[in-house]
Amino acid sequence: MSLLGTLLGGGKAPHLRDARASDSVDLARIHAASFHRGWGADEFERLLAERAAHAHVICDGPDGAILGFVLSHVVVPEGEILTIAITPRARGKGLSGKLLSHHLGRLAARGVTTSHLEVEAGNTAALALYRRLGYGETGRRKAYYQTADGTCDAVVMRRDF
Numbered sequence: 001m002s003l004l005g006t007l008l009g010g011g012k013a014p015h016l017r018d019a020r021a022s023d024s025v026d027l028a029r030i031h032a033a034s035f036h037r038g039w040g041a042d043e044f045e046r047l048l049a050e051r052a053a054h055a056h057v058i059c060d061g062p063d064g065a066i067l068g069f070v071l072s073h074v075v076v077p078e079g080e081i082l083t084i085a086i087t088p089r090a091r092g093k094g095l096s097g098k099l100l101s102h103h104l105g106r107l108a109a110r111g112v113t114t115s116h117l118e119v120e121a122g123n124t125a126a127l128a129l130y131r132r133l134g135y136g137e138t139g140r141r142k143a144y145y146q147t148a149d150g151t152c153d154a155v156v157m158r159r160d161f
Ligand SMILES: CC(C)(COP(=O)(O)OP(=O)(O)OC[C@H]1O[C@@H](n2cnc3c(N)ncnc32)[C@H](O)[C@@H]1OP(=O)(O)O)[C@@H](O)C(=O)NCCC(=O)NCCS
Pocket: 034, 035, 083, 084, 085, 086, 087, 090, 091, 092, 093, 094, 095, 096, 097, 118, 119, 120, 123, 124, 125, 126, 128, 129, 132
């Protein structure tokens, strides 16, 4: 099934797998399209080599293009989501929910019992995703993020498995 087919909702389900070092260029491209400060391919390669790094990708079929990824830093029993992103043209199709469900299931299988994250207070899509996946707000950091217009609060969230 082509990317177009997947995006139109037909055909086979998106494929989920562990991220590998050879994905670094794709992850950097999606990250740069998603955040003010992109991380380079070398940063992803270094992060993925760390023992504490656990990352998964969602692809357009088993041999297809990477459509999104999620990366957590794990020190059992705690995990922290460092970043999650879906490539812009594949957003709004529910892929992030499938990706994050898969990721949390794999973390739980490794003994993680709590997942933490921080998200910009104005990031409606991300907040909706996290709430749907069972995260609850535990605090706020005032003016934590620099944005194009100034600063933005960080919402601190956690999910207990
Ligand atoms: C956040 C992100 C990963 C969501 O991925 P996605 O696959 O497009 O998300 P979904 O299609 O599953 O939608 C998630 C929720 O956001 C909602 N949503 C999607 N786009 C939206 C928008 N532009 N405005 C408001 N809500 C939106 C969806 O309706 C859904 O809500 P629901 O669960 O109540 O139905 C994606 O938008 C992204 O990569 N953003 C840039 C990177 C980013 O902000 N990452 C999070 C950092 S903490």
